Amino acid sequence: MHVRLRPPTVADVPWLDEADSTPENRGLFNDFGLPRTSHAEQAQKGFIDENHGKLIVERIADGEPLGTVDWRPAMYGPPPESRAWQLGISLLPAARGHGYGAEALRLIAEYLFANTGANRVEGSTDIENIASQRALEKAGFSREGVNRGAQFRAGTFHELVLYSRLRSDP
Numbered sequence: 001m002h003v004r005l006r007p008p009t010v011a012d013v014p015w016l017d018e019a020d021s022t023p024e025n026r027g028l029f030n031d032f033g034l035p036r037t038s039h040a041e042q043a044q045k046g047f048i049d050e051n052h053g054k055l056i057v058e059r060i061a062d063g064e065p066l067g068t069v070d071w072r073p074a075m076y077g078p079p080p081e082s083r084a085w086q087l088g089i090s091l092l093p094a095a096r097g098h099g100y101g102a103e104a105l106r107l108i109a110e111y112l113f114a115n116t117g118a119n120r121v122e123g124s125t126d127i128e129n130i131a132s133q134r135a136l137e138k139a140g141f142s143r144e145g146v147n148r149g150a151q152f153r154a155g156t157f158h159e160l161v162l163y164s165r166l167r168s169d170p
C-alpha cells in the first residue's frame with residue numbers, strides 16, 4: 001500500500017483550491033465548467049457530514065497530497081438502509097498512472113463500510129474514462145452496466161459506466 005486517506009483541515013484549503021484550479025488538474029472527465037467549490041466554506045462547515053465527505057489521498061512515503069476522494073448519497077428507496085454512497089476521485093496529473101487511484105478507491109470503500117451503515121458504494125464514470133474503470137476494477141468494484149445519456153458535460157450527453165462494491169464483497 002502506497003497511499004493513505006486523511007480528513008482535510010483548514011490548512012489544506014490553499015492546496016485544495018490549487019488542485020481544483022485548472023481543467024488539467026480537475027481531469028478531462030471531471031471538468032463541468034461550473035463555478036469552483038469554495039473550500040474555505042467547506043472547511044467552515046466541516047469537510048465531513050452525514051451526507052457528504054471528502055478525504056485527502058496522500059503518499060505514505062513522504063506525506064505528499066496526491067488528490068481527493070469524496071462521497072455523496074445515492075438513494076435507492078425511502079428506507080435509510082437504501083442509501084448508497086456515490087464516490088468521486090481526482091488525482092493531480094503527476095499522481096496518475098501509478099496505481100494510487102485503485103488503492104485510494106479500495107481504502108475509501110473500506111472507510112465508508114467501517115464508518116457508516118451503507119451496504120453499497122458505487123463509482124460512475126464516463127465510458128471513455130478507461131483509467132477510472134480499470135482503477136475501480138482493481139479496487140474490487142463490479143461493473144454493473146451503462147447508464148445511457150446520463151451526464152451532461154462539455155455541451156453534450158455522455159454515457160456512464162456504473163460500478164459497485166457491496167459490504168459483503170470479498
Ligand SMILES: CC(C)(COP(=O)(O)OP(=O)(O)OC[C@H]1O[C@@H](n2cnc3c(N)ncnc32)[C@H](O)[C@@H]1OP(=O)(O)O)[C@@H](O)C(=O)NCCC(=O)NCCS
Binds near residue numbers: 027028100
Ligand atoms: C481516474 C484516476 C482516479 C485513476 O487513478 P490512477 O492512479 O491514475 O490509475 P491506476 O494507476 O490505479 O490504474 C489505472 C489503470 O488504467 C490504466 N490506464 C491509465 N490510463 C489509461 C488510458 N488512458 N487508457 C487505457 N488505460 C489506462 C493503467 O494502465 C492501469 O491499468 P493496469 O494496472 O492494468 O496497467 C486518475 O487517473 C484521475 O484522478 N484522473 C483524473 C480525474 C478522473 O478522471 N476522475 C474520475 C472521474 S469519475
